[in-house]
Each structure stands twice: as C-alpha cells, then as structure tokens.
Amino acid sequence: MTYIVTRLCREKTDTSCVTVCPVDCFYVPKEVSDKLPNQLYISAAECIDCGACEPECPWEAIFEGDAVPDLFKEEDYPLNLLSDDDRDSFETATNSEKPRPSTDEIAANKKTWGM
Numbered sequence: 001m002t003y004i005v006t007r008l009c010r011e012k013t014d015t016s017c018v019t020v021c022p023v024d025c026f027y028v029p030k031e032v033s034d035k036l037p038n039q040l041y042i043s044a045a046e047c048i049d050c051g052a053c054e055p056e057c058p059w060e061a062i063f064e065g066d067a068v069p070d071l072f073k074e075e076d077y078p079l080n081l082l083s084d085d086d087r088d089s090f091e092t093a094t095n096s097e098k099p100r101p102s103t104d105e106i107a108a109n110k111k112t113w114g115m
Contacts, residue, residue, distance in 0.1 A: 002042060002044040002047040002049060002065050002080075003042050003047055003049065003051065003053060003054060003062055003063065003064055003065065004042060004062065004063055004064075004065055004068050004072075004076055004077055004080050005026075005039060005040045005041055005042050005061055005062055005076070005080060006061050006062070006063060006068065006069070006072040006076045006113075007037070007039065007061075007072060007075070007076055007113050008059050008060060008061035008109060008110065008113055008115075009039040009040050009057070009059055009061035009062075010037050010038060010039045010113075011037075011038050011039070012039070012059045012061070012101075012109065013028065013038060013039055013040055013093075014057070014058050014059060014098050014100075014101075015040070015093055015094065015095045015096055015098075016056045016057065016058055017040070017052075017053035017054075017056045017057045017062060018040070018053075018093045018094065018095050019056070019095045020052040020053060020056050021052060021053055022048070022050060022052065023046055023047070023048055024046075024092055025042055025043040025046035025047045025048075026040050026041070026042060026043075026053075026092070026093040027040070027041045027042075027043060027083040027090040027091065027092060027093055028040060028041070028090065028091060028093045029041075029089055029090055030089055030090060030091050031089070035082075036082065036089060036090075037079075039061075040061075040093055041079070041080050041082065041083035041090065042062075042080050042083070043080075043083045043084050044080065044081060044084055045084045046084075049064075051064065058100050058101050058106070059101060059106060059109060060106060060110070065077070069115065071113075071114050071115070072113075
C-alpha cells in the first residue's frame with residue numbers, strides 16, 4: 001500500500017521527503033482551499049512504496065498506508081487520493097530549504113492534531 005502524507009504536514013510543507021523520492025510522486029495544490037489544505041500530497045498511482053520519504057519527513061507526517069494512525073485514516077487517505085483524482089488542481093512539489101523543526105515543535109504539532 002502507498003505512503004500517505006497526514007495533516008501533520010499541514011502548513012509545514014517541509015520538502016525533505018521530496019528530494020529523496022525517486023519517482024517525484026509528491027504534489028501541492030495550485031490553490032490552497034478548505035478542500036485542498038496547504039500540505040504535501042502523495043500520488044497513490046505513482047508511489048512505488050520505496051519508503052525513502054518516511055524517515056526524511058522532519059514533521060513525522062508520512063506513514064505507510066496500513067500504519068496511518070486511526071485518527072487520520074478517515075480524512076487523510078482520501079485527501080491524498082485527490083492528487084490523482086483531481087490532478088489539474090495540483091502541481092509537482094519542488095524542494096525548498098527550511099530549517100528543521102525542534103523536538104518540541106514536532107511534539108506541539110502532534111498535540112495540535114490530537115496525537
């Protein structure tokens with residue numbers, strides 16, 4: 001099963017994961033909206049399940065499909081599918097350098113989303 005970007009990436013969009021992806025399967029919305037929040041999305045059709053992205057995500061927002069925390073499954077899996085179902089609303093994500101978050105910032109972000 002493909003990897004999923006969860007809402008832990010929302011408004012964070014660190015692209016460390018994009019740089020290691022061998023198939024460029026990461027996307028961002030062309031226009032951010034309530035339907036398409038500002039985060040990275042993984043194309044299930046393009047992801048080759050290599051897992052290279054997961055350890056590179058500084059926000060710990062990427063999970064293998066079967067390992068997505070229950071509190072994210074209902075919304076975040078279908079959200080990622082939009083990058084395939086509505087491709088015209090997305091563009092390929094590109095790398096942009098950002099400072100790595102601290103352990104406290106990661107913990108606070110997780111708490112924000114109920115983890």
